[in-house]
Amino acid sequence: MSPGPNFDIPQEESESAGSSFPPTFSLSTIKNKQRRHLMFMKLKQEKRKQKLELRKKRKKERDALGDKAPPKDVPKTIENQRVYDETTVDPEDEEVAFDEGTDEFSAYFNKLTNPKVLITTSDRPRGRTVRFCEQLATVIPNAHVYYRRGLALKRIIPQCVSRNFTYLMVINEDRKVPNGMVLCHLPDGPTAHFKVSSVRLRKEMKRRGKDPTEHHPEVILNNFSTRLGHSIGRMFAALFPHDPHFVGRQVATFHNQRDFIFFRFHRYIFKNEKRVGIQELGPRFTLKLRSLQKGTFDSKFGEYEWVHKRHEMDSSRRKFHL
Amino acid sequence: MAVKSQLCSVWVGSETGILKGVSLSKKQAFNFCEMSCLTRDQEVCTMAWGDPHETEVLIGCLNGRVKTFSTEKGIFTESRECGDLSQGRFTGLAVMDSSLITCVESGLLKVWNEGSSNTAEINVGTGVCRMRQNPSQRHHVATGGKENPLKLWDLQRPDKSIFTAKNVANDWLDLRVPVWVRDIAFIQDSNKIVTCTGHHQVRVYDPSSPQRRPVLETQYGEYPLTTLSLPADQASVVVGNTHGQLAILDLRKGLVRGCIKGLAGGVRGLQCHPSLPVLASCGLDRFLRVHSLKDRTLQHKVYMKSRLNCVLLSSRDLELLWLHIPQSWPAKPKLPLITKRGVCAFFGVQGLYISGSNLPVSSQSSVSCKAGTADPGGPEVTVPASAPAWKILPWLLLAVWWN
Numbered sequence: 001m002s003p004g005p006n007f008d009i010p011q012e013e014s015e016s017a018g019s020s021f022p023p024t025f026s027l028s029t030i031k032n033k034q035r036r037h038l039m040f041m042k043l044k045q046e047k048r049k050q051k052l053e054l055r056k057k058r059k060k061e062r063d064a065l066g067d068k069a070p071p072k073d074v075p076k077t078i079e080n081q082r083v084y085d086e087t088t089v090d091p092e093d094e095e096v097a098f099d100e101g102t103d104e105f106s107a108y109f110n111k112l113t114n115p116k117v118l119i120t121t122s123d124r125p126r127g128r129t130v131r132f133c134e135q136l137a138t139v140i141p142n143a144h145v146y147y148r149r150g151l152a153l154k155r156i157i158p159q160c161v162s163r164n165f166t167y168l169m170v171i172n173e174d175r176k177v178p179n180g181m182v183l184c185h186l187p188d189g190p191t192a193h194f195k196v197s198s199v200r201l202r203k204e205m206k207r208r209g210k211d212p213t214e215h216h217p218e219v220i221l222n223n224f225s226t227r228l229g230h231s232i233g234r235m236f237a238a239l240f241p242h243d244p245h246f247v248g249r250q251v252a253t254f255h256n257q258r259d260f261i262f263f264r265f266h267r268y269i270f271k272n273e274k275r276v277g278i279q280e281l282g283p284r285f286t287l288k289l290r291s292l293q294k295g296t297f298d299s300k301f302g303e304y305e306w307v308h309k310r311h312e313m314d315s316s317r318r319k320f321h322l
Numbered sequence: 323m324a325v326k327s328q329l330c331s332v333w334v335g336s337e338t339g340i341l342k343g344v345s346l347s348k349k350q351a352f353n354f355c356e357m358s359c360l361t362r363d364q365e366v367c368t369m370a371w372g373d374p375h376e377t378e379v380l381i382g383c384l385n386g387r388v389k390t391f392s393t394e395k396g397i398f399t400e401s402r403e404c405g406d407l408s409q410g411r412f413t414g415l416a417v418m419d420s421s422l423i424t425c426v427e428s429g430l431l432k433v434w435n436e437g438s439s440n441t442a443e444i445n446v447g448t449g450v451c452r453m454r455q456n457p458s459q460r461h462h463v464a465t466g467g468k469e470n471p472l473k474l475w476d477l478q479r480p481d482k483s484i485f486t487a488k489n490v491a492n493d494w495l496d497l498r499v500p501v502w503v504r505d506i507a508f509i510q511d512s513n514k515i516v517t518c519t520g521h522h523q524v525r526v527y528d529p530s531s532p533q534r535r536p537v538l539e540t541q542y543g544e545y546p547l548t549t550l551s552l553p554a555d556q557a558s559v560v561v562g563n564t565h566g567q568l569a570i571l572d573l574r575k576g577l578v579r580g581c582i583k584g585l586a587g588g589v590r591g592l593q594c595h596p597s598l599p600v601l602a603s604c605g606l607d608r609f610l611r612v613h614s615l616k617d618r619t620l621q622h623k624v625y626m627k628s629r630l631n632c633v634l635l636s637s638r639d640l641e642l643l644w645l646h647i648p649q650s651w652p653a654k655p656k657l658p659l660i661t662k663r664g665v666c667a668f669f670g671v672q673g674l675y676i677s678g679s680n681l682p683v684s685s686q687s688s689v690s691c692k693a694g695t696a697d698p699g700g701p702e703v704t705v706p707a708s709a710p711a712w713k714i715l716p717w718l719l720l721a722v723w724w725n
Binding site for chain 2 (some may be wrong): 086087093095096098099102227294300301302303304305306307309312313
């Protein structure tokens with residue numbers, strides 16, 4: 001028989017690889033799936049072994065140097081690599097201070113009004129959404145839950161204004177689960193539309209504390225750095241009354257990370273000056289801003305201050321807007 | 323202050339009452355206001371050029387005052403009381419032969435004569451959203467608003483409008499189509515008027531034709547169109563809506579020629595340059611953006627810290643010319659430039675930045691041409707002022723031809 005080429009380890013042309021000389025073989029040329037899989041597993045194990053050796057070597061060098069070792073590099077994270085946003089608010093900026101001092105929330109921040117929140121849902125809510133609304137009403141002081149009854153929001157809003165409500169919160173439900181929230185600041189304020197996800201009710205929380213009391217909670221707003229972030233942060237701050245009752249030791253946290261806002265409600269206790277124990281109470285959910293509209297709810301004719309446009313704004317993994 | 327204001331080629335009015343000037347070549351924005359006495363009722367509602375040479379900017383504020391800002395001196399020179407808060411916001415400002423035309427939301431169109439206190443008044447109907455003046459026939463103004471159809475007024479015969487548009491026919495459900503004119507523009511070299519409505523329609527009217535209904539009607543998007551502007555080349559219009567979508571529509575057939583991306587908030591002010599394919603847009607997302615209309619790309623984006631209401635582009639400012647020059651050019655042969663003294667300077671022409679505050683060339687000021695890329699670093703050759711126009715003009719024409 002004519003001696004055919006050796007098919008066990010096919011030779012790759014050296015000119016195509018460029019850098020490989022002597023020629024190495026490539027896994028993709030093995031036609032047999034099982035053998036290819038075996039070779040791939042072997043390759044992975046080799047790589048893992050090499051990586052481990054490298055790490056051990058580096059650790060040995062670092063230990064050998066002792067004090068003179070160079071400091072460890074800070075690992076790159078997406079938050080570290082965030083593209084600098086030019087709308088980041090400078091605390092000493094006069095113009096932004098004036099803008100914030102005279103915007104729609106100035107009545108709350110000048111202590112002229114007290115928050116009064118109306119919580120409702122989309123029409124005919126299911127059990128989970130109803131329980132979520134009830135729990136939200138225990139977390140936010142001076143909140144009232146009303147059944148929607150199929151009423152139009154544009155008709156509800158003037159009635160709320162006349163009854164001195166300052167916020168209208170509408171939890172939208174889809175497939176028996178809350179998935180959206182419209183937060184409308186009432187006299188003439190901005191309307192924010194959020195996507196709600198990961199809702200955990202009180203029963204589902206592990207190691208939770210007893211139900212929240214009637215004390216006004218403290219509010220923590222983390223990481224709202226841009227101008228848009230400031231507006232949203234102020235919107236959340238104006239939901240709660242000005243004077244937190246420190247006796248109650250309850251705190252509501254809105255933490256912004258990568259444009260997702262995480263809401264948590266805790267009770268804390270200082271064991272000594274340095275150690276705090278916390279218990280999570282209350283619902284937890286995640287929000288993502290979809291649009292911020294100037295004026296009260298009017299999705300057709302209202303002017304939008306910011307709209308999330310996925311293809312334009314989400315093209316870079318390191319650019320965030322809040 | 324004066325130096326800063328002379329550099330600015332784009333003027334923007336904000337909701338906080340601050341007039342901002344932007345110099346695109348220096349990539350800087352300047353605030354022209356007194357920071358101590360800012361109030362929200364000084365919010366800039368409309369802006370207009372005070373004179374044809376664009377040395378004065380007229381600003382209409384929410385509290386009814388019209389302020390004049392001189393771009394050469396860099397200060398507010400005049401402020402007059404032209405109404406109050408009860409009549410509504412200013413919807414249009416114009417200047418005709420040294421008299422000021424103002425229109426407010428309640429429908430009161432007033433002509434304020436210089437010096438004398440008598441004013442001519444016209445009631446154009448309630449709910450006015452916009453008043454615009456015809457740039458070629460300065461005594462014609464057009465007004466329109468919510469349930470207030472487009473009306474064309476002649477200020478010399480103020481009793482009745484020359485042209486009132488008729489509403490289109492009932493729609494396919496036989497319901498009356500609501501009227502909401504948001505912005506108006508006069509098409510150059512013809513009698514036609516383009517309007518955009520809050521019900522996302524763009525309509526073209528022709529007052530000289532016997533029909534009072536629109537000659538052309540198109541729709542764009544699903545959100546109210548807030549502003550429009552006519553670019554230099556005819557037969558197209560740029561519209562912006564409350565969602566931050568900007569589109570170029572063709573006025574011959576009414577089709578969308580293209581969309582401009584980038585805006586995140588509602589468009590409040592839009593202006594095209596009269597001769598270059600450049601568009602400035604400002605909106606509620608606190609950014610001023612300058613796009614090139616040829617390839618619909620973003621040229622400049624400037625963060626202004628307040629929400630912006632209106633924008634004015636200066637047409638004579640040549641610094642905008644350099645935006646027009648492409649960044650990478652095909653290889654051209656090296657050119658000699660002969661100055662008056664007969665010295666040949668060889669330089670590779672990759673881009674020409676022409677700076678000069680006055681054109682035409684026959685004026686006494688010197689025109690200096692810098693050769694280099696759009697980031698000018700090349701050698702500068704000055705053609706002295708006393709060089710006759712026939713020597714300078716061909717090189718300038720050549721520069722424009724490179725373009």
